[in-house]
Amino acid sequence: MKNIEFRTATSAQGGLVVMAGVPGVAAGSRVQLRDHAGRIRSGLVIRSADDAVLVEVFEGTDALDLERTWVRFLDEPFRLPLSRDIMGRVFNGAGLPRDGRPPVISADRRDVNGEPLNPAARAYPREFIQTGISAIDGMNSLTRGQKLPIFSGGGLPHNRVAAQIVRQAKLLGEEAAEFVVVFAAFGASHSDARFFQESFEESGVLNKVVMFLNLADEPVIERLLTPRAALTAAEYLAFDLDHHVLVVMTDMTAYAEALREVAVLRGDVPARKGYPGYLYSDLAEIYERAGRIKNRRGSITMIPVLSMPSDDITHPIPDLTGYITEGQIVLGRELANQGVYPPVTVLPSLSRLMKDGVGKNFTREDHPHVASQLFASYAKALEVRGLAAIIGAEELSDADRRTLEFADAFERRFIGQGEDEDRSIHETLNLAWELLSMLPAESLIRVSEEELAKYHRGAA
Amino acid sequence: MGKILEINGPLVKLDLPQTVLGEQVRVGRMGLVGEVIGRDGDTALAQLYEDTAGLRPGEVAEGLGWPLSVELGPGLLGAIFDGVQRPLKAVWEQSGDRIARGVAVPSLPRDKAWHFVPDPRRPAGSVLAGGDVLGTVQETESILHRILTPPLIHGELLELAPEGDYTLDEAIGRVRLADGRIEKLHLFHRWPVRTPRPFRQRDHAVAPLITGQRILDTFYPLLKGGKAAIPGPFGAGKTMLQQQIARWCNAEIVIYVGCGERGNELTDVLEFMPELKDPHTGRPLMERTLLVANTSNMPVVAREASIYVGITLAEYFRDQGYDVVMVADSTSRWAEALREVAGRLGQMPVEEGYPAYLGSRLAAFYERAGRVETFAGDHGSVTLIGAVSPPGGDFSEPVTSHTKEIIQTFWALSKELADARHYPAVDWLESFSGYVKSAAKWWAQEVDPNWESARAEALDLLAASEELQRIVNLVGVEALSSEQRWTLEAAGLIKEGLLQQSATDEVDSFASPEKQYALLAALLDIYRHGMKLVKLGAPARRLIQLPLLAQARRWKSQHKSEDIAELKARIAAIPDSFDPLIQEYTASPSTLREATP
Ligand SMILES: Nc1ncnc2c1ncn2[C@@H]1O[C@H](COP(=O)(O)OP(=O)(O)OP(=O)(O)O)[C@@H](O)[C@H]1O
Numbered sequence A: 001m002k003n004i005e006f007r008t009a010t011s012a013q014g015g016l017v018v019m020a021g022v023p024g025v026a027a028g029s030r031v032q033l034r035d036h037a038g039r040i041r042s043g044l045v046i047r048s049a050d051d052a053v054l055v056e057v058f059e060g061t062d063a064l065d066l067e068r069t070w071v072r073f074l075d076e077p078f079r080l081p082l083s084r085d086i087m088g089r090v091f092n093g094a095g096l097p098r099d100g101r102p103p104v105i106s107a108d109r110r111d112v113n114g115e116p117l118n119p120a121a122r123a124y125p126r127e128f129i130q131t132g133i134s135a136i137d138g139m140n141s142l143t144r145g146q147k148l149p150i151f152s153g154g155g156l157p158h159n160r161v162a163a164q165i166v167r168q169a170k171l172l173g174e175e176a177a178e179f180v181v182v183f184a185a186f187g188a189s190h191s192d193a194r195f196f197q198e199s200f201e202e203s204g205v206l207n208k209v210v211m212f213l214n215l216a217d218e219p220v221i222e223r224l225l226t227p228r229a230a231l232t233a234a235e236y237l238a239f240d241l242d243h244h245v246l247v248v249m250t251d252m253t254a255y256a257e258a259l260r261e262v263a264v265l266r267g268d269v270p271a272r273k274g275y276p277g278y279l280y281s282d283l284a285e286i287y288e289r290a291g292r293i294k295n296r297r298g299s300i301t302m303i304p305v306l307s308m309p310s311d312d313i314t315h316p317i318p319d320l321t322g323y324i325t326e327g328q329i330v331l332g333r334e335l336a337n338q339g340v341y342p343p344v345t346v347l348p349s350l351s352r353l354m355k356d357g358v359g360k361n362f363t364r365e366d367h368p369h370v371a372s373q374l375f376a377s378y379a380k381a382l383e384v385r386g387l388a389a390i391i392g393a394e395e396l397s398d399a400d401r402r403t404l405e406f407a408d409a410f411e412r413r414f415i416g417q418g419e420d421e422d423r424s425i426h427e428t429l430n431l432a433w434e435l436l437s438m439l440p441a442e443s444l445i446r447v448s449e450e451e452l453a454k455y456h457r458g459a460a
Numbered sequence B: 001m002g003k004i005l006e007i008n009g010p011l012v013k014l015d016l017p018q019t020v021l022g023e024q025v026r027v028g029r030m031g032l033v034g035e036v037i038g039r040d041g042d043t044a045l046a047q048l049y050e051d052t053a054g055l056r057p058g059e060v061a062e063g064l065g066w067p068l069s070v071e072l073g074p075g076l077l078g079a080i081f082d083g084v085q086r087p088l089k090a091v092w093e094q095s096g097d098r099i100a101r102g103v104a105v106p107s108l109p110r111d112k113a114w115h116f117v118p119d120p121r122r123p124a125g126s127v128l129a130g131g132d133v134l135g136t137v138q139e140t141e142s143i144l145h146r147i148l149t150p151p152l153i154h155g156e157l158l159e160l161a162p163e164g165d166y167t168l169d170e171a172i173g174r175v176r177l178a179d180g181r182i183e184k185l186h187l188f189h190r191w192p193v194r195t196p197r198p199f200r201q202r203d204h205a206v207a208p209l210i211t212g213q214r215i216l217d218t219f220y221p222l223l224k225g226g227k228a229a230i231p232g233p234f235g236a237g238k239t240m241l242q243q244q245i246a247r248w249c250n251a252e253i254v255i256y257v258g259c260g261e262r263g264n265e266l267t268d269v270l271e272f273m274p275e276l277k278d279p280h281t282g283r284p285l286m287e288r289t290l291l292v293a294n295t296s297n298m299p300v301v302a303r304e305a306s307i308y309v310g311i312t313l314a315e316y317f318r319d320q321g322y323d324v325v326m327v328a329d330s331t332s333r334w335a336e337a338l339r340e341v342a343g344r345l346g347q348m349p350v351e352e353g354y355p356a357y358l359g360s361r362l363a364a365f366y367e368r369a370g371r372v373e374t375f376a377g378d379h380g381s382v383t384l385i386g387a388v389s390p391p392g393g394d395f396s397e398p399v400t401s402h403t404k405e406i407i408q409t410f411w412a413l414s415k416e417l418a419d420a421r422h423y424p425a426v427d428w429l430e431s432f433s434g435y436v437k438s439a440a441k442w443w444a445q446e447v448d449p450n451w452e453s454a455r456a457e458a459l460d461l462l463a464a465s466e467e468l469q470r471i472v473n474l475v476g477v478e479a480l481s482s483e484q485r486w487t488l489e490a491a492g493l494i495k496e497g498l499l500q501q502s503a504t505d506e507v508d509s510f511a512s513p514e515k516q517y518a519l520l521a522a523l524l525d526i527y528r529h530g531m532k533l534v535k536l537g538a539p540a541r542r543l544i545q546l547p548l549l550a551q552a553r554r555w556k557s558q559h560k561s562e563d564i565a566e567l568k569a570r571i572a573a574i575p576d577s578f579d580p581l582i583q584e585y586t587a588s589p590s591t592l593r594e595a596t597p
């Protein structure tokens, strides 16, 4: 069947082609279309019956002349050829080179959809990754094998934050700086892609990066393949070659919009805001590919970047993402407008795996309590700030005024830091205590009395 | 034999006459399994539990003749199954890190022999009815597995095996049915998951399920055999709360169903359960626990089934006379799976894409909770606790609102509390329990006769402080009277010293009923002493400075449940902290006048 070309397309619209009279085609099989100009496009069988086969075309169906379209069914799923040589390469969303170098040749070609990891085979992520960013390390720390997205909005510096994480991420201890990076961009602008490329180049990691780029002006439908191709490469690097892999993907919103576009064409029933009911499961297929596996040395740590439409965290894309990932780092416009970089809004941010990756045997014994105290004190301080806005700062008690000072200092000095500033976890925690010392010791009940005695500077 | 006509995602159209709805089918060269969800003439529509990529029209299909069923017998405890009861550890050994398609592994191990002790009340020739105990197998040190007669069997016991070691494939008895057929009995039997297992009669739930979580046990109690829901936006703490319940509750069997959630959360449970000890029996928790896992990246169709697999396993242990708790995380993912199936069948969506029968399916599922008298004359219960994950955290969405109508205990999680890291983020105003009266009897008998009034007093205090907080937010705290400020302060004390409970703090993670009540009574005592002083004219400002208030906030994590003598001593000393002030304000009536605004 692989070698027969069919010319039986009966309709083509919005990336979907219907083929008649091709019996026995395997569901999910890859398809090659040759158009009148001799250009090859690729696609997938998404529905198969003897009388009609529905094909999704990655490069789209623009300018497709049904009479002069030849279709071959390759009889296998979409596969990515893998070898050590992928390192340092740049591919398109479908895994073809876009760096002008020859294609990767390998007998090891893997189905990009992967297969679900057996939960019994997983190893729980526990090792602390130091990103050098206090708002993350101190309060929402990342562990190896975690999936921790950055929730952002148009115009916010999510790319810079992601690049800073990639530059600075390291494990504490012997295995330091062993990360390789898989970078996937879908629906990204050329300037975003260039920004990352340059940033990798500057930090000299380019030969440890594999890129998969599907840019904003490239076929929408290929976008559905891009994260899957990237993760297939990441799995190979992590679980075959024992690397610790950091996967940065941007922008998940563009991905979900592509999925919606295709779903509408397929006629799937919409759930919320026109997104198909299976958006959750589809996103989970991507995000759940992060993690660690028992008896394997490597790991996949995932940092997807996602812009929240109208800064709305309850929009289906961030909402469903938050329900799948192990926390989220939320960037906020208010802090950004005040010139705070990185503008991490700490209260809605969360790292679920932090509780198992920090503290005595991982970072420092006071870390969990300090983080909890910072959250509590800052939440309290924001209440006071809200009150001050109503009744006027003059009306506040001394204690409340001190609380306000704490909030300001916390935002400027703890959350805020330089784009090249790489703080060790000890520096972060010491800074936290310096700031907490602005508050009276009696008000700090999330830290223990011993910790107070050891670290609080008693200025109260 | 039939054949495949069309493949469309997880749905396959089959030319397969004479199948019935719900029947299991095996499809294609890979032997993928699924179930029939629609019939039209000779064609059957089936949804497969596994990914359909690679299937072709024309490949074979066969009906298996039975509905989705589970195997019930020794070997369940400590295991982790997928949504259609495939044992994931055995699957791992067979197919590697990733779940390959078409793997067929029996749910319960066939090579292991179990030591069976027959029940002396079952001589040959006696009448045997469904649910009768045939004998026992000591499955784990803490759990005696009662081998039950399959529910629909009724007849004359011809033979029961003597004490000895038997595998699941070996017969342990024979019974002659009413129609003369002879049926073999085994250590296990099968039961279709969508049919509730029968029992003699329903019983009243009487005892509270003690979870060791103060806001649950003390404020919004659940009974053994009751039904509860935990709704909350992402990250609010549903999973943590369910894991806490799975760890610490005083049920005898815990079934943890991960339905469309994260793989790592199950790994977490698999890793911590064997290391932790049951606070009630001292045995490793894994001995009483079993897991059903259909994680979010596993096929959606099996997700819909996983909830039923879980509840059937729960009923099976209930029928042995055990108190079983099943936590389901998350019922929303189950409902979404239902929605997907309905959508593919072209059924009319009514709200947010959900089919009209969402409410009745949910109700029928929760109806399987309850305390019962078993056929064997024992009492057993299934307590159901379902997490709900409302889109955007909006409780008015269909799954949350239907669930709210069905359950009796509602533990509503709030994003605001979670954001401020007030855990468990159970909202004390939104939550409710319909079991307070029944629970009160138990608390009065077992812990303290004043439990109910103390609980009510604390809740009133919290409600009052909410009102006051509104005023403060408008005009500032200075506008409050001393009495009001003290009320606000005392409510803060209750929130931080009692309601907040850290799952990660070794001491605080579990609180016995005695400790829960001691703390509650202590904090109320502080409140009352303070109020007395305020009435004497002491300004709230002075009270708020008492070191006792900061100290009391730490008591919960300083005193273990097993050792509350010291806590009680501290409580007895509460009046001492107030004494100097009392003296001051009873001595000089002039201050009284001065302090009254
Ligand atoms: N009782 C608790 N004690 C300490 N920390 C808690 C508690 N409950 C929740 N947390 C913190 O909140 C995080 C999120 O909790 P959890 O994973 O249970 O949320 P969830 O409601 O299940 O979210 P999702 O719907 O996305 O699954 C935890 O990882 C933990 O850090």
Ligand SMILES: [Mg+2]
Residues within 6 Å of the ligand: B238, B239, B240, B261, B329
């Ligand atoms: Mg959860």
